[in-house]
Every structure is written in C-alpha cells, then in structure tokens.
Amino acid sequence: GQQLNQSPQSMFIQEGEDVSMNCTSSSIFNTWLWYKQDPGEGPVLLIALYKAGELTSNGRLTAQFGITRKDSFLNISASIPSDVGIYFCAGRANTNAGKSTFGDGTTLTVKP
Amino acid sequence: DGGITQSPKYLFRKEGQNVTLSCEQNLNHDAMYWYRQDPGQGLRLIYYSQIVNDFQKGDIAEGYSVSREKKESFPLTVTSAQKNPTAFYLCAGGQQGTGELFFGEGSRLTVL
Numbered sequence: 001g002q003q004l005n006q007s008p009q010s011m012f013i014q015e016g017e018d019v020s021m022n023c024t025s026s027s028i029f030n031t032w033l034w035y036k037q038d039p040g041e042g043p044v045l046l047i048a049l050y051k052a053g054e055l056t057s058n059g060r061l062t063a064q065f066g067i068t069r070k071d072s073f074l075n076i077s078a079s080i081p082s083d084v085g086i087y088f089c090a091g092r093a094n095t096n097a098g099k100s101t102f103g104d105g106t107t108l109t110v111k112p
Numbered sequence: 113d114g115g116i117t118q119s120p121k122y123l124f125r126k127e128g129q130n131v132t133l134s135c136e137q138n139l140n141h142d143a144m145y146w147y148r149q150d151p152g153q154g155l156r157l158i159y160y161s162q163i164v165n166d167f168q169k170g171d172i173a174e175g176y177s178v179s180r181e182k183k184e185s186f187p188l189t190v191t192s193a194q195k196n197p198t199a200f201y202l203c204a205g206g207q208q209g210t211g212e213l214f215f216g217e218g219s220r221l222t223v224l
Contacts, residue, residue, distance in 0.1 A: 042215030
C-alpha cells in the first residue's frame with residue numbers, strides 16, 4: 001500500500017522558535033491534511049490542502065502542498081508551550097475511495 | 113454537544129473475550145472510519161464505511177468486525193482472533209469529497 005515518510009520523528013525546541021516538519025510519499029496524493037494530537041485524545045484537523053502548490057495558513061501554522069503532489073510540509077512559527085503534541089500528515093488519493101494514509105507522526109516538545 | 117462520541121474511553125478485558133467499541137456521530141457524515149494507534153506509530157485503518165449497510169476492510173482488518181446499520185453508528189468488535197488487541201482505537205467521520213476527518217476521543221483497550 002501507499003506509505004508516507006514523515007520527518008523528523010521528534011523535535012525538542014525552545015519556546016519562540018520556529019518549527020518545520022514534512023512528509024514525502026512514493027505516490028501522488030490529491031489531498032494533503034495535517035492533524036495535531038494531544039495526549040490521550042483524538043487528532044484534530046489543522047490544515048487541509050487540495051491543490052498542488054497551494055500554501056495555506058491557520059494562525060501561526062503554514063502548510064504547503066508540494067508541486068510534485070508527493071510531499072507536503074508544515075511550519076509553526078513562534079512556538080508556544082501548547083504546541084506540544086504529535087503532528088500527523090495524511091494523504092488521500094482519489095483512487096483510494098476515501099481512505100487517507102497517515103504518517104507516523106512528529107512529536108513536538110516545547111521547552112518554556 | 114456534537115461530534116464523534118466513542119465509548120468506553122478505557123476498557124480492560126481478558127484474553128479470548130470479544131469486545132465491542134461504540135462510535136456515534138451527529139455530524140451527518142456519510143463516511144465513518146476505525147483506526148488503530150500503537151505507541152510511536154501512525155494511524156492504521158481497520159475498517160471504513162461510506163454508506164449505511166456497506167463497509168470495506170482497511171489495511172489491518174483481520175480479527176476485527178464492524179456493522180453500519182444506521183448512519184449515526186459504526187461499532188467495532190475486537191474479536192478473540194485479533195492476536196495483539198491492546199491499543200488505542202480511534203473512530204472518525206468525514207464527508208466523501210473533502211477527505212477531512214473528525215475524530216472521537218478514542219478508546220484505550222487493554223487485554224490482560
């Protein structure tokens with residue numbers, strides 16, 4: 001099946017720093033999605049991308065849909081302690097009849 | 113309150129027992145999904161349903177069963193055939209066109 005490589009696996013940063021994480025795929029996706037999961041909770045959708053090259057922001061978060069349609073990145077600017085959690089990318093191909101493939105997640109720790 | 117409601121949040125069972133996890137939604141989503149999450153890993157798709165009375169196997173369906181008798185409900189049964197059932201189970205709903213998923217809070221199953 002399709003696989004997503006998400007990196008880095010974990011990040012330890014100081015409050016106020018910017019963060020960047022990305023996902024790459026061996027196959028093309030038509031939709032890229034980024035989710036955040038707090039401990040013991042379900043993931044929450046942060047940003048959805050539908051067009052190659054699209055750049056979308058949600059507050060301090062910015063995500064881009066790669067031109068090749070095989071990658072996406074998420075940036076967080078000026079991190080704060082509540083940014084702590086696991087960030088997942090997910091890709092969806094129209095041929096998958098609604099199924100999304102998830103990356104393994106990036107665990108973010110923010111030191112005050 | 114609305115959204116995706118999973119119950120129970122925590123469940124302990126003895127090996128060899130079947131267990132059913134509940135998932136209810138009031139978002140009028142056509143599609144519903146069950147994912148399994150293990151520590152340090154991404155979400156793996158167990159089963160999904162795009163319409164009432166129909167469902168498809170995901171990537172790790174062995175040892176699990178589902179039903180979709182009502183649009184609002186998509187229960188998951190973890191059978192005794194599942195070799196390693198201890199995990200965090202996440203239910204999600206979504207509309208077909210967007211690929212955006214809305215998750216419940218999860219059910220943590222521990223098999224003793």
